[in-house]
Amino acid sequence: MNKLLRTLIPFDIAKGLSITGKHFAKVFFTANRRKVPFHIVSEYPEVVAKMQPRFRGRLTLLKDEQGEIKCVCCMACEKICPTQVITIEKGKKEGRKMPFPVRYDFEMERCIFCEFCVESCGFDSIILNHQFELAAYNREDFSLGMEGLEQNMFVPSPVGKFSVADD
Amino acid sequence: MFKNEEMEVNLGPQHPSTHGVLRVKLRLDGETITHCRPMIGYLHRGVEKICENQTFFQGQVWTDRMDYCSAVANNLGWAEANEKLFGITVPRRAQYIRTMLNEFNRLASHLIWLATHALDIGAMTVFLYAFREREDILDMNEAFCGSRLTTTAFRIGGLREDLPPGFEKLVTKFLAKFPSCLEEYENLLSENRIWKKRTVGVAKLSAEDAIALGVTGPVLRAAGVPYDIRKAFPYAAYAEMDFEVPTKTEADTYARYLVRMEEMRQSARIIQQCMDGMPEGPVMAKLPKILRAEVNEVYHATEAPKGEIGYYLVGEKGSGNPYRFHVRAPGFINLQALPKMAEGGLIADIVAAIGTLDIVLGEIDR
Numbered sequence: 001m002n003k004l005l006r007t008l009i010p011f012d013i014a015k016g017l018s019i020t021g022k023h024f025a026k027v028f029f030t031a032n033r034r035k036v037p038f039h040i041v042s043e044y045p046e047v048v049a050k051m052q053p054r055f056r057g058r059l060t061l062l063k064d065e066q067g068e069i070k071c072v073c074c075m076a077c078e079k080i081c082p083t084q085v086i087t088i089e090k091g092k093k094e095g096r097k098m099p100f101p102v103r104y105d106f107e108m109e110r111c112i113f114c115e116f117c118v119e120s121c122g123f124d125s126i127i128l129n130h131q132f133e134l135a136a137y138n139r140e141d142f143s144l145g146m147e148g149l150e151q152n153m154f155v156p157s158p159v160g161k162f163s164v165a166d167d
Numbered sequence: 168m169f170k171n172e173e174m175e176v177n178l179g180p181q182h183p184s185t186h187g188v189l190r191v192k193l194r195l196d197g198e199t200i201t202h203c204r205p206m207i208g209y210l211h212r213g214v215e216k217i218c219e220n221q222t223f224f225q226g227q228v229w230t231d232r233m234d235y236c237s238a239v240a241n242n243l244g245w246a247e248a249n250e251k252l253f254g255i256t257v258p259r260r261a262q263y264i265r266t267m268l269n270e271f272n273r274l275a276s277h278l279i280w281l282a283t284h285a286l287d288i289g290a291m292t293v294f295l296y297a298f299r300e301r302e303d304i305l306d307m308n309e310a311f312c313g314s315r316l317t318t319t320a321f322r323i324g325g326l327r328e329d330l331p332p333g334f335e336k337l338v339t340k341f342l343a344k345f346p347s348c349l350e351e352y353e354n355l356l357s358e359n360r361i362w363k364k365r366t367v368g369v370a371k372l373s374a375e376d377a378i379a380l381g382v383t384g385p386v387l388r389a390a391g392v393p394y395d396i397r398k399a400f401p402y403a404a405y406a407e408m409d410f411e412v413p414t415k416t417e418a419d420t421y422a423r424y425l426v427r428m429e430e431m432r433q434s435a436r437i438i439q440q441c442m443d444g445m446p447e448g449p450v451m452a453k454l455p456k457i458l459r460a461e462v463n464e465v466y467h468a469t470e471a472p473k474g475e476i477g478y479y480l481v482g483e484k485g486s487g488n489p490y491r492f493h494v495r496a497p498g499f500i501n502l503q504a505l506p507k508m509a510e511g512g513l514i515a516d517i518v519a520a521i522g523t524l525d526i527v528l529g530e531i532d533r
Contacts, residue, residue, distance in 0.1 A: 016355040020292055052306070054313035054331060082225040114228045114319045119327065128313075 049132070056113045057131040059086075059106045062124065070125030072098040077117035077126065085110045086117060108134065108142040173201060176514070180209050184287045184518045187528025191505070191521075195514060203509045203517070205502055210532035218492045223249050223323060223458055226489070231317040233494065234530035236279050238318045239272035239308070240471040246321040247402055248467035248478035253323070253458050259404075261325035261450040266404040267338075267441035268311065268320060270434040274345075275304040276472035276525075277427050277434075281352060284424075284522035288365045293355050300348050303341050310334060323458070325451035338442055345435050353428060366420040370508040370520035373418055380507065381500045384474025386524060389426045390418040396470040407444070408437050420523045427525075458487070473497040473525050494533060498526040 042049065051057075062070050073090045091102030115128055136142060179190040188209035194202035214233055218226040230241040243265055250257060257265075282297035305315040310331050312320045320326075356362045372382070374390040387394055395412040397405040413429035415422035468477040474497030481491035501524050508520045 010360065012358040012360050016292070016359055019351055019354055052310045052313065052331075054311070054328075055309060056313040080225065082221060082228045112228055112317065113314060114317075115313060116225070116228075116319075 051130040051132065055130050055132070056115050056128045058108065058129055058134060059111070059117065060127055060129045061101075061104060062127060068096070069101065070123055071101045071104065072123055072125070073101050074122065076120040076122060080116045080120040082114060082116065083110050083112055109139070171196070178517065180206075185521055185528075186283065186526055187531075189502075189521070189526070189528055189531075191509075191517065193509075193514065193517070198513050198515070200509050200512055200514055200517060203506045205505050207499075207502070207528070207531050210528050212533065214533040215492050215494060219489055222487045223252075223489065226492070227321070227323075228317070228319050230494075231319055232529060233496065233533055234471065234473065234476075234498065234527045235316055236527050237272050237276040237472045238316060239268050239320050240276070240469065241476065242318060242321045243269050243403065244467060244469040244471070244476050244478050246323055247469065248465055248480050249323045249458075251467050252465045252480050252482050255324050255452050255454065257325050257452055258449050259446045260329075260448045261452075262404040263441050263445050264326060264330060264450065265321060266408070267438050268308075269403065270437045270441070271304050271307060273434045273472045274431055275301050277431050278304075280427065280472075280522075280525045281424075284519075284525075285356065285362075287518045287522045288362065290356060290359070290362060293352055296348065296351055296355075300341075300345065303337075307334070307337050307341070310337065322451070324454045325449070327451075329450050335442065338438065342435060342439055342442075346432070349428065349431060356424070363421065365516075365519060366424060366523075367417075369420045369516045370512065370523055371419050372504050372508050376507055377418075377504065380504045382474070382504050384470075384472070384497055384501065384525075385423055385426045385430065386474070386501055386504065388412065389415045389422040391416040396468055396475055400468065402467075402469055404441070405437075408440050410437050410440075420519050423523050459485070464491075468495070471497055473527070473530075474501055496530045496533065498524075498528075498530045499533075502526055502531055 064070050071088075073088055075088060078084075078086045078088050085107040087103065087105040087107075088101050089103035090099045093100040113128065118126055118128055134142075174195045176193045176195055177190055178193055179185040180188040182189075185191070190206040190209070192202075192204045192206060193200055212232075214229045218229050221229075227242055227245050230245045231238040234241055246265075249255075278297040278301045282294040282301075285291075285293040285297075308318055308320070309315050311334065312318050312327070372386065372390060374387075374392050377387045377390045378392065383394065391414055393412045393414045396402070397408075397410075398412055410433045413426050413433065415426050464479070464481045466477055466479045468475050470476075475495065476497055477495035479491070479493040479495070480489050483490040505517075505520060505524065508524075509517045512520070
């Protein structure tokens with residue numbers, strides 16, 4: 001008799017359905033939905049996404065207090081890079097004892113964001129910034145060269161910079 | 168007039184239930200599978216060969232990209248294999264942090280298994296709930312090493328950095344809510360009659376067959392063999408941890424589900440013990456400037472979420488890169504059991520068989 005009742009009335013499925021119902025009610029009857037525990041949806045393009053401090057994004061060259069590029073072309077990052085995306089050309093600049101990178105190419109299409117370059121740098125002259133919206137239409141937008149690498153420094157992520165609506 | 172003819176069907180390589188690009192050649196007699204052969208190699212990148220051309224330090228980034236659902240477990244195996252090769256002792260604090268992150272990774276991997284396996288069989292709801300908890304774990308990955316999926320978490324000799332400030336709070340918060348989440352999944356699935364109809368007695372693999380085929384991990388434990396490398400050959404800080412190895416004897420899909428659910432509970436226990444007994448001290452061993460191999464070859468096996476992952480490294484004197492590198496991937500070996508599980512069953516059940524093996528094609532093809 002008991003078995004027949006259990007076959008006729010799907011208690012087990014009702015049990016599972018009640019979980020969904022509970023979660024639905026929790027969100028539905030709360031005025032401020034962001035205060036619902038377990039509410040994990042974020043309003044991403046409008047609200048800037050928060051990155052952790054150690055987040056690994058786009059490679060950037062750092063400058064010192066005088067506004068000069070810190071990199072001294074020791075080539076440690078070029079050597080350690082597992083995908084060989086960094087190309088540095090040594091050069092000289094007037095009024096500077098240390099070598100100066102004439103060219104610092106970073107091919108972002110092939111970068112795997114492992115942060116080995118930053119780890120190997122003995123002069124703390126590069127970081128991976130918190131930029132994560134790295135899609136672009138043209139190849140030139142990835143390989144930014146010296147100018148782009150400097151410009152990218154500490155610039156907050158350009159939300160919607162490459163969105164279709166901008167065109 | 169009516170001939171009894173067998174039909175050949177290709178499942179995949181673009182089938183959503185094959186978890187990647189797996190093609191399964193099937194021969195069907197009506198709805199019964201008479202012949203089943205998995206065809207692999209669609210995702211082959213030559214990871215082993217790439218690693219042979221790179222230094223020991225660089226090799227780790229490729230292990231991330233093998234089994235991308237459990238990158239930390241792969242990193243741990245790689246780091247420990249190298250430490251064995253170079254004879255490095257890792258500081259105790261680093262061992263504890265490694266153990267903790269490895270267990271978090273096991274949770275993440277099992278959660279993604281639960282989500283996709285249930286989705287394949289037809290339970291959509293669990294997918295959303297399981298990914299909610301996995302999100303927290305990935306956030307912790309990001310807080311620790313800066314990346315969510317391809318972590319590159321460890322270094323040869325220890326860790327790159329200590330735990331970030333506020334990490335303990337994240338862990339405590341996660342551990343406080345995780346048991347209730349597990350209960351939720353079990354309420355949704357364990358007694359559900361549809362779930363039971365699709366899993367109980369499906370894709371059986373006896374202990375003898377499993378051992379003969381070299382199957383490891385939860386699939387072997389669900390057949391009643393309590394083989395877990397964390398217990399059998401303890402590595403990292405597992406020797407100091409108190410946990411159980413769950414086993415079942417039914418050896419079907421439902422038993423594997425129960426084993427993995429229980430494993431998640433044990434993982435949460437291990438994480439709690441790591442947090443409680445976390446020693447102070449450095450996280451990086453003192454390394455020589457140039458790594459030189461002391462023994463010629465090394466094989467190191469660790470318990471990845473999917474089974475035994477083993478790294479075989481041959482070092483050359485005076486060379487900075489491995490002479491030979493081989494990975495014993497758990498998914499690759501476990502996939503061999505698929506014909507044994509599927510043949511004689513219904514075609515609808517092969518989806519459950521693939522899901523229950525918990526394969527990741529990135530690791531199988533490498």
